[in-house]
Amino acid sequence: MPRIYLSPPDISPRDHASVAAVLTSNWVAPAGPALDAFERDVAARAQRAHAVALNSGTAALHLALQILGIGPGDAVVCPTLTFTASANPICYLGAKPVFVDSERRTWNMDTVRLREALETCPDIKAVIVVHLYGQCAEMDAIAALCREFAVPLVEDAAEALGASYGGRPAGSMGALSFFSFNGNKIITTSGGGMLLSNDAEHIARARYLATQAKEPVRHYEHKAIGYNYRMSNVLAGLGQSQLADLDRRITVRREHFEAYRTALGDLPGVEFMPIAEPDAANYWLTCLTLRPEACGCSRDDLIEALEAIDIEARPIWKPLHQQPVFTENRVFGGRVAEDLFRRGLCLPSGSSLSAADRTRVIDVIRAYLESHAG
Ligand SMILES: Cc1ncc(COP(=O)(O)O)c(C=O)c1O
Structure with missing residues (x-):
């Protein structure tokens, strides 16, 4: 595939x-x-x-x-x-x-x-x-x-x-x-x-x-x-x-977000990125966090499980104050970003992603998390 x-x-x-x-x-x-x-x-x-x-x-x-x-x-x-x-x-x-x-x-x-x-x-x-x-x-x-x-x-x-x-x-x-x-x-x-x-x-x-x-x-x-x-x-x-195709793309990406959230949001330890104004986001990427103690696996475990069957997922951005090149820079707070990075990932969200492929992603995540949940 x-x-x-x-x-x-x-x-x-x-x-x-x-x-x-x-x-x-x-x-x-x-x-x-x-x-x-x-x-x-x-x-x-x-x-x-x-x-x-x-x-x-x-x-x-x-x-x-x-x-x-x-x-x-x-x-x-x-x-x-x-x-x-x-x-x-x-x-x-x-x-x-x-x-x-x-x-x-x-x-x-x-x-x-x-x-x-x-x-x-x-x-x-x-x-x-x-x-x-x-x-x-x-x-x-x-x-x-x-x-x-x-x-x-x-x-x-x-x-x-x-x-x-x-x-x-x-x-x-x-x-x-x-x-x-x-x-x-x-x-x-x-x-x-x-x-x-x-x-x-x-x-x-x-x-x-x-x-x-x-x-x-x-x-x-x-x-x-x-x-x-x-x-x-x-x-x-x-x-x-x-x-000229932007509005269709926003609609499709929003459908991805909603389908992922509906299919996976009930799993223990899974939380989707909060959307403050649902009609205002462009849903560029669907992001979620995992609570390892509830999921029985880490963010990286799940990314690797997806990668094993050729599905690309990525960690949330690594905070810049944790990047080797910026260690000397001033930072105000940082714990929230560190936590989101440690536990967060982005799922396939492209406007060309078919519903069938999205279901494939969902099925793999569900099966993996269900088999690991404590
Ligand atoms: C938040 C953010 N800022 C800046 C950029 C830089 O844009 P570009 O890749 O077009 O240089 C990107 C994307 O690549 C981005 O995601």
């Missing part, structure tokens, strides 16, 4: 046609009509005035922090429970990440710990909030704290395209925000990202830095160090057709 992946790309004949149309147009460069249209469409979806398409979400965060003036000697808050790309760009600029623990309610940044960090570290110059696994963080409280301490907020919405918070789209709330279109995300351009803001100057500056900081003159003139960070027009063509 073919391997079941965690969150593989979902490519349809419509995507083939969209990319073929771009190739036929000969706009095969990091400029062109598909890029303009993709930027416009993502900005509209996120209710943002301006957007620039880039070759990764990481590049988007790097530019966001640079535009906010982050540099050597500064500190930037980042949740500890996230992918390392949420923190790496802080270090590219010579600044230091300050990590903040998660709350149990959404697994996102704990606002009590955030306040502690802001009160303790006067060198904090920005806050990055992450919407983990497609569920928005407590944005009202986080934005209020940022206002109180007069630090700008950057929204890492890499995993949360199509999600919302109190009716506001993910990516519409920080001074700057970004999405990722990496191959495992809810829509993909193979690799890619987009930086968004309501501030035209921010996005104009990002566009300039992303294209080698070329001055608008006939010859090649440079007054700043730039980057080669733009998205290809070919990939924007893929992004356009993928974006």
